[in-house]
Amino acid sequence: MIPVRLLGEAGLGTQNHQRDMYRPAFDRHPEFTIVEDEAAPVVSVAVPLDRRAAVIEREIRAGRHVLADKPLAATAAECEQLARLADEHGVVVVPAHHQRLGGALRSAKAAIRAGRVGLPWNVQCDFIVAGGDPAPGGELLNLGLYPIDIVCDLLGLAVTRVSATGGPLDTLQLDHEHGVTSTIVCGRVPAVHGTAASGLLLHRYRISGSHGVLVIDATRPALHIQTTTATKAAWTGPGTVDLLLDVLAAGVRTGRAELGPRDAARAQRIVEAAQQSINESRGVVLDAVR
Numbered sequence: 001m002i003p004v005r006l007l008g009e010a011g012l013g014t015q016n017h018q019r020d021m022y023r024p025a026f027d028r029h030p031e032f033t034i035v036e037d038e039a040a041p042v043v044s045v046a047v048p049l050d051r052r053a054a055v056i057e058r059e060i061r062a063g064r065h066v067l068a069d070k071p072l073a074a075t076a077a078e079c080e081q082l083a084r085l086a087d088e089h090g091v092v093v094v095p096a097h098h099q100r101l102g103g104a105l106r107s108a109k110a111a112i113r114a115g116r117v118g119l120p121w122n123v124q125c126d127f128i129v130a131g132g133d134p135a136p137g138g139e140l141l142n143l144g145l146y147p148i149d150i151v152c153d154l155l156g157l158a159v160t161r162v163s164a165t166g167g168p169l170d171t172l173q174l175d176h177e178h179g180v181t182s183t184i185v186c187g188r189v190p191a192v193h194g195t196a197a198s199g200l201l202l203h204r205y206r207i208s209g210s211h212g213v214l215v216i217d218a219t220r221p222a223l224h225i226q227t228t229t230a231t232k233a234a235w236t237g238p239g240t241v242d243l244l245l246d247v248l249a250a251g252v253r254t255g256r257a258e259l260g261p262r263d264a265a266r267a268q269r270i271v272e273a274a275q276q277s278i279n280e281s282r283g284v285v286l287d288a289v290r
Contacts, residue, residue: 001033002252004067005040007055008047012135012142017069017096018046025241031249041065042252053078056093060085065252067244070096070145072264076272079265086261092251095264098244099146099203099218100153103237108205108216109154118211123151123182125205128169131191132198139187140170141271147184148172149267150218154207155180159266163283164274172274173283 004026009018022044026032032042046069047055053073059066060082072095073079086093099105112120127147135142151174152159161175169187176182195201203218221237238246244259251257273284 002031002042002249003035003037003040004032004042004044005035005037006044006046007059008045010046010048011069012049012137014133015135016046018044021241022046022067022069022096025239025245028242029245029249032245042067042248045069049074053082056082057085060089060091060093063089063091065091065248066093067248068093068095068264070264071141071268072261073268076265076268079261079268083261083265090255092248092255092257093261094244094248094251094257094259095261096241096244097146097149097259097263097267098240100150100259101240101243101247102218104216104218104220105150105154105205108207108214111214112154112207112209113156116212117207117209117214120155120207120209121180122208123154123180123205124208125151125182125184125186126202127184127186128200128202129188129198130195130201132188134188138166138170140166140275143188144170144172144184144186144271144274145264145267147186148174148270149263150205151182151184152266152270153263154205155182159270159286161283161285162270162273162277164277166278170274170278172270174270 006018006023009016011017026034042065043059044067045056056066056068082093125147127143129143155176157176157178157180159174159176163173165171169185172184174182192201200219205216207214247257247259273286277284
């Protein structure tokens with residue numbers, strides 16, 4: 001068993017992902033045990049965002065592996081600094097970009113890499129949550145990180161330009177290398193009858209390529225459970241947070257994780273460019289963000 005210490009219970013706004021997501025997943029996971037020991041080799045960090053980078057840096061310098069609530073840090077520069085420190089100290093830092101680990105998205109990534117749609121030229125994505133408490137400062141950093149990370153992971157292509165418009169929903173147009181484009185619509189809408197508060201109303205992708213189109217509903221495979229107040233989806237296998245802990249456990253064992261702080265830095269840089277685009281009403285050119 002791998003001892004893990006839980007550090008903090010803060011998120012964006014009223015979120016408490018440590019209590020609601022990570023603790024239950026650690027309790028379920030066969031490779032982890034929660035301890036209070038300050039010397040535990042793994043920490044799950046969910047402290048306020050303005051202190052998150054400093055706390056994670058302290059844990060890295062102490063030689064501890066980290067599971068970090070998302071966003072990993074307040075800025076892309078802080079994410080990049082954490083990535084450098086993790087390399088220097090030989091630890092893994094796994095940001096909670098767990099949505100990319102769903103079965104439908106893993107299958108889609110394998111299909112794209114195997115050439116099932118030929119050469120991809122466009123991805124369209126809808127990532128929309130219904131109800132729940134809005135995040136302070138808007139949903140671009142809170143919710144937008146997920147589909148940005150997923151699109152970049154699916155394509156494996158650098159982002160060179162970002163154009164975005166804000167509103168009740170944020171719309172991002174990403175230019176990738178080799179002329180590939182993607183469009184992401186993300187955000188939060190008011191409560192919808194039949195959808196649990198903060199539940200995913202839409203999480204879908206349409207990937208167009210030279211030899212076909214792949215359409216993905218990333219909320220599947222799942223059972224739909226209807227109660228007197230709402231209908232919610234329950235995964236038929238491990239949930240994405242459980243799969244995130246599989247990634248962390250493998251990283252602790254091998255010293256390498258399939259998801260790390262450079263993924264967080266990439267997504268954060270795109271979010272920052274999108275916010276700049278919204279503020280200045282223009283496209284923002286990036287050095288190839290991989």
